[in-house]
Ligand SMILES: *Cc1c(COP(=O)(O)O)cnc(C)c1O
């Protein structure tokens with residue numbers, strides 16, 4: 365888009381002016397250098413302390429695009445895009461916060477602080493929903509960088525895609541970004557993966573995920589894609605790429621040095637006869653507002669790829685129906701397809717971001733009612749739990765008992781999918797494991813089998 369290059373980066377949201385060396389100069393900010401962000405002078409000493417303290421426990425990274433184009437610096441500390449990247453005091457329990465703050469105040473040495481931070485991380489449920497399980501095995505070799513949980517889909521975690529252009533404060537993958545290596549997925553080559561898929565004719569979808577696979581250079585990403593195209597596996601119909609780059613670094617798709625090559629690669633996938641689906645992670649309508657985001661979406665769509673969108677529901681960031689309706693509507697206008705609304709996982713800073721299942725359902729329903737059928741491709745609210753993806757369909761009353769109506773959108777056993785089931789109503793429940801079966805049943809219908817498979 366010519367006009368975009370002619371006009372300088374417009375800082376519509378912030379008065380502080382910050383000019384990157386060039387349009388696509390990617391500058392990250394972490395604990396080491398975040399004080400250099402010009403807008404930081406708007407933070408109070410307490411807010412800066414919160415970043416210093418909480419940023420020792422959780423991963424913290426933002427970048428010049430997020431700082432200049434997404435965050436509304438006139439709305440600190442409540443701005444949702446600020447909360448999305450900058451560590452918040454309330455993400456830790458008061459005693460956890462005080463432990464780290466105390467060490468920083470007395471200038472404790474780095475090892476002591478790291479040790480205290482690691483102890484707190486272990487208090488924060490770093491391994492929710494059996495992550496690290498479902499590792500496929502091919503001819504006796506474990507495919508370490510992949511996960512085959514649902515029959516038709518295999519997840520693949522390329523080893524060089526295990527970071528992101530910025531880190532979301534709520535991310536359930538936080539342990540892998542802070543060096544808790546035993547749960548870091550990694551896989552260097554695609555040969556085993558291809559053999560495994562060839563041997564599993566039920567697999568139709570290969571999902572590249574991370575971190576964010578779009579942090580890889582095109583050249584590197586092509587070393588994964590090209591062998592897969594070359595293998596021409598007849599039952600493999602779709603390649604999906606899970607990414608937040610459209611929100612955190614849209615220049616990836618039109619202004620980086622290798623953007624053109626990336627679009628060519630997308631085009632090549634599509635021309636090979638496969639479906640290419642970009643699973644874009646958007647949490648807030650603001651993320652699709654900048655010209656750069658619109659341009660990136662347009663360029664991707666021109667390759668024939670389809671962009672589907674997904675997001676968790678998060679307190680302090682997107683917990684109103686009006687916001688979701690606006691977000692879905694904007695996505696549809698840009699040619700994207702709303703796909704999933706997730707319930708945030710019980711890990712890390714969960715208590716800060718969590719809403720109850722009842723609230724989640726009400727927000728989903730009220731938002732869903734406000735949009736046309738084209739945005740009702742979205743499904744949710746959904747929990748990616750141990751037995752599968754469970755949707756909260758609603759709250760109802762059966763024989764005088766108030767119940768949650770649930771169903772599997774995905775299940776370890778495909779036969780579980782689509783059958784409504786019931787849990788006792790609980791106004792405080794925030795996750796599947798908080799629920800009890802309704803009607804005095806001693807377990808949920810899927811539990812006997814799920815117990816055998818763990
Ligand atoms: C969500 C998910 C998938 C993809 O499921 P779809 O419903 O097809 O989008 C695949 N594997 C895992 C582990 C998942 O959580």
Ligand code: SF4
Nearest residue numbers: 528531532535575608
């Ligand atoms: S972009 Fe995705 S993987 Fe990266 S921090 Fe955000 S939610 Fe986590």
